[in-house]
Amino acid sequence: MADVGRIAGVSAMTVSRALKGKSYIAKDTLERILAAVDQLGYVLDQSAGSLSSRRSGFIAAIVPSIDNSNFADTARGITDTLAQTSMQLLLGYTNYSVEREEELIESMLRRRPEGIILTGGKHTSKARAMLFNSGIPVIETWDVPENPVDAVVGFSNTDAMEALVDSLVAQGYSRFGFITGSEASDTRGHQRHIGFDRALSRHGLTSDRVVAIEAVPIRMSHGGEAIRALLERYPDTDVAICVSDLPAFGAIMECKRMGLVVPRDIAIAGFGDYEIASISEPGITTVNVDSYGIGAQAAGQMIAMLENRGTAATIRTSYHVLHRGST
Template structure:
């Protein structure tokens, strides 16, 4: 490194180019408002000095942070990661950057993170959950910026929602199993304290399977250190012990389903002959080259992209409720 170099300022660039500061600002922000000759001089000075516009100062004077905050439940799940990519790509077209944090599925953590994000004066706030503490809800309401809840369609969104009906999703996968002849379907659920989406899908299952006495839910307690496939494998063993008639298992994620599928193979159960397995999310490994898992596909990228569009649109403060739907992908496990 060497000396602790101070940042070059716009004034330095202006002096170097022989123009006023404001012209440098215009050259960088709105090049069309500067004559080609001046633009060239400024660009040369910028390049020589290695100047980079200071957004911290720009944000203050223009009262526009050019930042959008995002609170995702977790990044270690490719579905949300796709949403983040969609958001980032979409927002970058409008010159906005994403300030990201993860709540680890905990509303209290979310509530603690909201002020730290709001402190950056974001122009919008995106959340991948609709489960907020009262304090969080209050902060979101007072923030005075568009708030977008993704991956759900809550009855009472804070502001705008872009997602799909988890209840309908749970019903759809159940219907598919019923239509393919299954009668003793078990919905495998990991009991997390905060899993509103999983609970809604389970509700959809319960509603759809109401007439099937052999269909039930099975709960696996959350355990520290356990991975999603562990829950699947353990769940399957318990299910077959408790409900040996079971002919189909619905999981709340493909990763859990991978545990069910691999355990079934180890037990010598024929899939889908003896047991059908359905997942959720359509991850890479679920494709035909991999586990060939029947699953519900949600286009997380599209959700993020759509959210970005809404933020950049002129009437972003208008509340909306957008259903992005889902797709049933039938593969070899049903």
Template structure:
């Protein structure tokens, strides 16, 4: 900063003002300072600045995976919402492991983020305690817990599962199954399991059993997972009429396996997924699914954080209520009334 001030012919305080609040400095002075910064390739020390301001201008986002396009869209929406206020994202991914989430939270808190955004609402005891004591805004996303740690932006995965089951029942299907992953390993898809819980609750209310709900393989699900679990289900119930997969990725694998086996979809079997992935729209036939606006989750999270970070020092500050972005059932070519099956 001393070198910049000397080259620009201004005080170090003026340089500081240009960096912190450029509107306080005249345009001509501001231009001289910025030109000097460019000539010297000067990068402001944000960490040093945060010692006095207690702001680091970065937000931690902890996601299950970076290969899922929906989570990537959420990160993009969050980044776009925070960018005008000069916040940057520092992203960690857990691969659906709660112990890894705990490790990432501990490592991120050591870097003093201004807020933490974490996918999911179930955490280890230690992770919960760290976030509760962090003294910064915490936003849990991709679900709507009854009692969030601080804030929440998402939708009810349980209600998603119920909506899927109600759709298949409305089509007249009675032999109904579902495809999900196991919960006995280190990697657990807790949101997918919540969708299965909602799905099976409707089946029981309709007087049907849940013996055709297949949990196989570990999270995250894949195309191979869909093909494998479909095969297991068909061995158990060759007369199954309709299937809900906890992800479009798994649904695509199941659809490809149906093609290989000569099973007509939806002529012999109705199939639906979750997520509205691009590939689900491009399959033949296109897959019936539950659409989530993943980018909106990120955008709404960013908007909430900007409000919280601006108001958190105000005497009348109170945490915002959970934001429910909802979901939409999208009917396409892989589901049909039971009368048209078999």
């Protein structure tokens, strides 16, 4: 700031006030300061101010994967909503590991975020203790945990999967297969499996046609391997539900390679309404969970809590089944 001040012909304090926007600075003075900033490539160091004000100016968010377009949409919803404020987003990803999430929570809390947004409600005991003791707003998303840390913005994966199964039973399907991932790591996938079992039990149908892909994260290619394995074990399966749209797309491509017509020979459904679900041929029947809206609502709730306009609450987000050509 002293260097900027020398070039602009003002004091370092004036430079500080101008860059923080906390007091009136004459237009020509501000222009000289900004020109000097550009000339030097100077970036205001807010760390000292953060120590005195206890405001860091950022929100931390942790997602399972940055490869997954749904979680990318959630991060975008957070960022777009935070754009209404001066706060920025610090993003980390766990690769579906609660141990990695614990490490990220500890690392981020050391940087004193003003709030933290998490994906899901399953955490290590140490992570929960750190979150409880942090003294900042915590929002869990993409789930409705039984014992939330603080606020919640999410939906029941179990109920959403039940809605999908119910709609397919109504279409006349009765021999259901389920393609899932590593449910020990993906708790949301596990909850969807519970919804699959629960819905079929209500309809008096069996739910034992299951292929589990022990991979994290589950990808399109895994769907091809899984649909082939499912049909080898249960060749009369008339519909296969995949834990997400990615393996569903892979399953459809593998069916084409096997000479099977979807949905005539076997129907395929996914979950999540990824972009690929609408451009696939045939389009993939799925569940839209408004990934962007989850992020936007979580950020909105965070802003309200930071401004003391709202307390910890459970906000249930919407979902709906989308029927397309794959069923």
